[in-house]
Amino acid sequence: MSLVGSVECKTRNVDSIKKAIWEAFRLIDYKLPKAEKIVIKPNMCYYWDWSTGQTTDPLFVAALIDLFREEISPDVKISIVESDASAMKCKYAFKYLGYEKLAKDCNVDLVNLSTVEAEKATVKVADEVFEFMVPKIIRDADLCVNVPKMKYMSFTKISAALKNIYGCNPYPKKFEYHSKLDKVIVALNKVMPFNLHVLDGLTVCGSKTLRLGIVMASQDPVAIDSVAAKIMGINPKSVVHLKLAEKEGLGKRSFVVKGANIDYFRKRFPEKGLSEKAITLGYRVACKLGLDKRLV
Amino acid sequence: MEKINLGVIGLGFIGKVHLRNCLNLKSVRVVAAADSSKKALNYAKSFGVKQLFTDYHELLKIKNLDAVIISLPTHLHGECAISAMEEGKHVFLEKPLARNLEEGKEIVLAARRNSVKFVVGYPLRFIPEFVNLWKEMESGVLGDIQTAYAVNVAAGPFFYRAESATPRPVPEWWLNKDLAGGGVLMDLGSHMINLTRWFFGEIKEIKAYLGHRFNLDVEDHAICIASFEGGTTAIINVGWFSQEAKIGIELYGTVEHDSFLQGSQSRVATAIKLILGRTPKFFAPYLKELSYFIDCINCDSSPPVDDALKDLEIIDRAYRNWIDF
Numbered sequence: 349m350s351l352v353g354s355v356e357c358k359t360r361n362v363d364s365i366k367k368a369i370w371e372a373f374r375l376i377d378y379k380l381p382k383a384e385k386i387v388i389k390p391n392m393c394y395y396w397d398w399s400t401g402q403t404t405d406p407l408f409v410a411a412l413i414d415l416f417r418e419e420i421s422p423d424v425k426i427s428i429v430e431s432d433a434s435a436m437k438c439k440y441a442f443k444y445l446g447y448e449k450l451a452k453d454c455n456v457d458l459v460n461l462s463t464v465e466a467e468k469a470t471v472k473v474a475d476e477v478f479e480f481m482v483p484k485i486i487r488d489a490d491l492c493v494n495v496p497k498m499k500y501m502s503f504t505k506i507s508a509a510l511k512n513i514y515g516c517n518p519y520p521k522k523f524e525y526h527s528k529l530d531k532v533i534v535a536l537n538k539v540m541p542f543n544l545h546v547l548d549g550l551t552v553c554g555s556k557t558l559r560l561g562i563v564m565a566s567q568d569p570v571a572i573d574s575v576a577a578k579i580m581g582i583n584p585k586s587v588v589h590l591k592l593a594e595k596e597g598l599g600k601r602s603f604v605v606k607g608a609n610i611d612y613f614r615k616r617f618p619e620k621g622l623s624e625k626a627i628t629l630g631y632r633v634a635c636k637l638g639l640d641k642r643l644v
Numbered sequence: 645m646e647k648i649n650l651g652v653i654g655l656g657f658i659g660k661v662h663l664r665n666c667l668n669l670k671s672v673r674v675v676a677a678a679d680s681s682k683k684a685l686n687y688a689k690s691f692g693v694k695q696l697f698t699d700y701h702e703l704l705k706i707k708n709l710d711a712v713i714i715s716l717p718t719h720l721h722g723e724c725a726i727s728a729m730e731e732g733k734h735v736f737l738e739k740p741l742a743r744n745l746e747e748g749k750e751i752v753l754a755a756r757r758n759s760v761k762f763v764v765g766y767p768l769r770f771i772p773e774f775v776n777l778w779k780e781m782e783s784g785v786l787g788d789i790q791t792a793y794a795v796n797v798a799a800g801p802f803f804y805r806a807e808s809a810t811p812r813p814v815p816e817w818w819l820n821k822d823l824a825g826g827g828v829l830m831d832l833g834s835h836m837i838n839l840t841r842w843f844f845g846e847i848k849e850i851k852a853y854l855g856h857r858f859n860l861d862v863e864d865h866a867i868c869i870a871s872f873e874g875g876t877t878a879i880i881n882v883g884w885f886s887q888e889a890k891i892g893i894e895l896y897g898t899v900e901h902d903s904f905l906q907g908s909q910s911r912v913a914t915a916i917k918l919i920l921g922r923t924p925k926f927f928a929p930y931l932k933e934l935s936y937f938i939d940c941i942n943c944d945s946s947p948p949v950d951d952a953l954k955d956l957e958i959i960d961r962a963y964r965n966w967i968d969f
Contacts, residue, residue, distance in 0.1 A: 435813040444858040639919045
């Protein structure tokens with residue numbers, strides 16, 4: 349069983365968030381390693397900012413940076429990474445979502461993974477072989493920290509820690525992978541394993557946006573995603589990429605939550621209603637049938 | 645009556661809306677479409693458009709083409725509209741007229757010089773609830789409208805595809821001041837300035853607060869205070885910062901008050917109708933404005949060619965009279 353730390357954080361400021369993250373680390377008995385180079389991967393899936401619950405709060409990342417500088421070294425080199433996607437370009441996302449300001453204020457680098465040096469890597473998932481370019485900055489980092497959100501996603505049911513690493517694939521035309529998304533998510537996590545996963549659940553996006561105020565941490569992406577799924581009212585066993593990730597040795601779906609009771613957050617999480625579930629299903633069927641091409 | 649032969653130039657989101665609406669107009673035949681994207685041209689082909697061009701200049705050479713709908717990025721409005729007018733084609737142009745006053749004036753001059761019908765698309769004027777509110781105001785039952793509040797807050801460039809499941813790539817020109825001529829004030833502000841001018845007459849003075857939540861080069865929200873020649877003072881609130889759309893106007897008269905505020909259209913209902921080949925509610929005002937343009941051609945009536953230029957003049961003044969907090 350893997351440990352997942354859960355802490356309530358009601359106030360959105362750097363000090364409160366930092367305290368909550370530190371407490372989550374303590375709960376899972378995580379000791380920050382010695383590191384010279386740290387990579388932080390927030391969720392910047394689109395241009396909607398933190399207030400919508402769809403992207404990682406830059407204040408949350410600022411708290412992590414503060415923590416690393418205090419606990420590891422003031423000179424540690426920190427890079428915030430993201431890659432271009434079908435509908436999102438880093439050069440805009442960094443600016444619009446407040447990361448350009450954060451980089452300036454906190455003296456960290458912003459790195460578009462689609463434009464940096466990368467090496468070819470081959471990985472096998474469920475008898476299928478995938479080839480990806482792995483950015484050198486991730487491969488060379490002493491500590492890779494994943495800072496996902498928790499969201500519903502029509503193709504994979506949930507988007508949390510494992511799905512966030514999908515954004516480390518430098519290839520921008522990510523929609524090309526949609527037909528085998530589950531395998532690709534697992535493959536990318538295998539080829540770019542992150543050391544630590546710190547979930548920003550301050551504001552979440554369920555059937556609606558809500559200030560949920562949860563911070564979670566784990567070294568196991570499968571376990572933290574299983575907890576996220578539970579909070580979102582989804583049986584982790586029904587999430588294909590979680591099952592596959594466990595099979596491929598990325599982590600365990602069995603977990604022990606230490607800290608705040610997840611039932612408290614589960615009750616408050618704005619779950620999808622039946623009609624929303626039907627819409628998601630309808631959209632997936634329409635895509636399979638190619639009917640989405642009739643849309644404007 | 646002979647059918648009008650129409651060409652659609654630009655097949656982005658609104659271009660596609662116009663294309664599909666044209667198919668519902670009995671007096672129109674879409675004979676050609678132009679877009680730099682082959683994918684977009686394939687979309688037009690799937691709706692039976694035969695002549696497809698990646699260069700709109702080729703489309704304009706079609707002899708029996710009567711009119712064009714131009715839904716191109718704002719920086720291309722001037723060159724495309726003037727080229728079409730010089731070829732003697734009637735022009736329906738998406739708002740805003742142009743990215744600046746100089747370009748706008750050149751378009752209007754070209755329309756006059758070539759005696760072609762020229763309409764700039766302002767669909768809000770064709771929403772029945774706005775028309776009814778305008779009629780109510782004109783009837784005098786609200787008394788004299790002293791103050792008003794006009795709002796158009798939406799996602800702007802950051803809006804989702806119709807099926808609501810995946811985000812849409814943002815065209816880069818939209819956020820480039822040189823190419824778009826401005827931000828939300830140019831985009832949604834032009835709608836609301838046109839609408840309030842229709843309601844209250846010409847604007848005497850305007851001041852604007854321009855906000856930058858998303859650190860864009862252009863403003864993503866703006867609050868304008870406008871005073872009208874008729875005596876009304878209005879607040880115009882426009883923004884690109886919200887996933888939920890709200891468009892409307894509140895009228896505060898010396899006798900009574902009334903308003904019309906419209907929220908987001910159901911994206912799911914829109915998607916289902918599009919998939920089934922039906923016309924979503926969202927398309928209706930766009931269909932009516934197109935119908936008005938076709939009527940102007942058929943009945944040889946004269947739409948006010950410089951109306952959109954007045955909107956542009958006001959926007960230009962607002963940009964120059966910005967309020968700093």
